[in-house]
Amino acid sequence: MKPTRSKSSGVWEFFQGLGKTFMLPVALLAFMGLMLGVGSAFSGSATIEAFPWLGNPVLQVFFRFIATIGGFAFSYLPVLFAMAIPLGLARHEKGVAAFSGFVGYIVMHLSINFYLTETGRLAPEEAMRQAGQGMVMGIQTFEMGVLGGIIAGIIVHFLHRRFHAVQLPDAFAFFSGARFVPIITALVMSVVGIAMPLIWPLFAWTIGGIGSLIQKAGAAGPFLFGAGERLLLPFGLHHILVALIRFTEAGGTAVVCGETVSGALNIFYKELSCPEVTHFSVQATQFLSQGKMPTFLFGLPAVALAIYHTAHPENRKKIRGLLISGVVASVVAGITEPIEFLFLFVAPVLYLIHAALTGLGFMTMGLLGVTIGNTDGNIIDFIVFGLLQGWKTKWYLVPIVGAVWFVVYYAIFRFAIVRFDLKTPGREKKGPSGEKEDSPETGKTIDYNARKVLEALGGADNILSLDNCITRLRLVVKDMKPIDEEALKANGAIGVVKLDETNLQVVVGPQVGLLKNRLEKLIEQQQRTSDHEA
Structure with missing residues (x-):
């Protein structure tokens, strides 16, 4: 019998x-942003004045x-969303889903x-901005x-899910299945348009309205967003919250340069590419990378140090690699879960303080007038969008504020761990033999044993869908x-989040794609074996 799921569970899964x-x-935008940042930084007049050799025509x-x-x-961000949403949500015929997303987006605007x-x-051309109109792919x-792309992508996803396996009468059999999806997409999206x-x-x-509320919140707006x-x-x-602020009027x-732009990240990138802009807008960057930097570059490394210092001396060597990898992920890649999930479940109150x-x-960087944009809040963003853009970004304030955040984070976490005897890595209770029990997080290496992970998930038959x-x-x-x-946890998981009776998240870290691919192969093998035996 096919298991039933509540409507609320299905809605949760969808979002x-x-x-x-x-x-x-x-992810594409972040990388392209780095290219834009490097290109604009080294072609700027201030940079050429400081380093004349960069004025070489070839360079x-x-x-x-x-x-x-x-x-x-x-x-082209809106059309990228229109294609990425059905692609990411589809479980079958993903290529058709992405193709249909493009078709639906164009047909909607044509209509x-x-x-x-x-x-x-x-x-008329000179009055398009006042009329709320613009040019989309001609x-x-x-x-x-971006909201237009999101709307189109969501509608196409539901059309794809409903019709990707449809069987038409013999006279129209050629248009059955996956071929029918872009056809029904064109028809439906023409009506939507x-x-x-x-x-x-x-x-x-x-x-x-959301944007108005954030703007009226003043300095508290970035705080509410970051927390x-x-x-x-x-x-x-x-x-979802991040996309709303980065790409819509809410940001x-x-x-x-004579063009109306909405969304904090969109504004920043447009300013970055506009030669007429001499200073970036604080109103945009206050929601971007700069707000993350005190925590990502300084606060979370301080948490790792507090965990290391409060671990039992004999366990510190065991957890050193775990903590270093977490710090590298946060500082270099802007990925924070490897450290956050070390204390999220042990002490949720600490996570609230962290938030x-x-x-x-975010609020402090905005109040100080720092203007470092992009998305990740890592050391690369600091260098490319802060340091290389010159003194106008006030990048020099980041390490000053960061030093304060380091001390505050370290003091709070060290006090809480010791005072309340929190079982962070390296502080496990003694086992029956009197020796310390190694927690799953404290192993020297992480062994992504897909077979054991699959068994821990209840086997292939217990998995309805798998993604990452x-x-x-x-x-x-x-x-x-x-x-x-x-x-x-013994096989590489940092944390396990049970959202409801059917939705589960297993926090692994940056190598999650590798584990997911191994699990998919195992599931396919078991299904083939099961079908053969049947």
């Missing part, structure tokens, strides 16, 4: 999956070239253009930004009872 799909275009052509390529993702033309509402339409002029004002009003993002992270829903709207300190980092994001496995299981958390 988790949706947040995960955002990471594909965002300048190269820097302008990589800056141009770096702007690609920013220019909007048709409506505006037929009703005489198509604005089509004059509503200026919907005609209806969009009627429903878009509601979306615009909602997003504008909220950390609080949503254990549930895997932080990507602000500005006119840059508040992260929010304070940057650091964690995301699963839907039939039953939570067979899940063996200790066995999962």
Whole structure:
């Protein structure tokens, strides 16, 4: 019998999956942003004045070239979302899902253009901005930004899920299955495009309302964003909040080089590529990388040091590698879960304090007028978007604030661990023999034994779906009872999050993709064996 799932469970699963799909275009955007940052930094007049040899014509052509390529993702971000969402959510025929996402996005805007033309509402070129219209891949339409791509991607996902295996009558059999998905997508999205002029004002009003609330919060706006993002992270829903601020009016709207741009990250990238901009906007960067830096570059390394110093002396050597890898992930890659999950379940109150300190980092950087953009908050962002952009970014304030955060984090965590005898790595209780028991986290190496992990998950038959994001496995299981958390941790898991009766997350770290691929192969092998025996 096929297990039943509650509607709330299905909704939770959908929003988790949706947040995960955002990471594909965002990852591309982060890398392209680095290219744009390097190109603009080394082609700027201030840099050439400081280092005249960079003014070499050949070098300048190269820097302008990589800056141009770096702007690609920013220019086409909505269509990237329209393709990435159905691609990421699809369990079958992923290529068809992405192709249909592109088809749906274009057809929607063509239909909007048709409506505006037929009703005489198509604005002249000089009045497009005032009318809320713009050009999307050569089509004059509503200026919907990334939200337009998200709407199209979600609709296409549901169409793909419903029709990717449809069987038509013999006369139309050629159009059955996967071929039918882009066809039904074109038909449905043409109707959506005609209806969009009627429903878009509601979306615009909602997003504008959220943006208004954040703006009215003043200095507290970045605090609420930074703390909220950390609080949503254990549930895997932080990507949705982040996308809202980075890519929609909720993150602000500005006119840059004569073009109206919405979303904190969009504004920053546009300013980065505009030669007329001499100083980046604090209103945009206050929601970006700079806010993470006090915590990512200084606070979490201090947590690792506090855990190391409070571990039993005989266990410190065992946990050293674990802590160093966590610090490297946070500082170099901007991936924080390997450290955060060392104390999230042991002391949730400490995680709340950590979320508040992260929010304070965002607020403090904004109040000080620091203007370091991009997405990750790691040392690469600090160098490329802070140091290389010159004194105007006030990058020199980051290590000063960071030193304060280091002391505060270290003092709070060391006090809490000792005072409340928290069982962080290296502080395990003595076993019956009087020797310390090694916790799963304290092993010298992490052995991603996929077979044992699969057994700890209840076997292949217990897994309804398997996916991953940057650091964690995301699963839907039939039953939570067979899940063996200790066995999962013994084989590389940092933490286990049970969201409801069927949705499960296993936090692994940056190598999660490797484990997921091994699990998929094992599941396929077991299914083939089972089918053969049947």
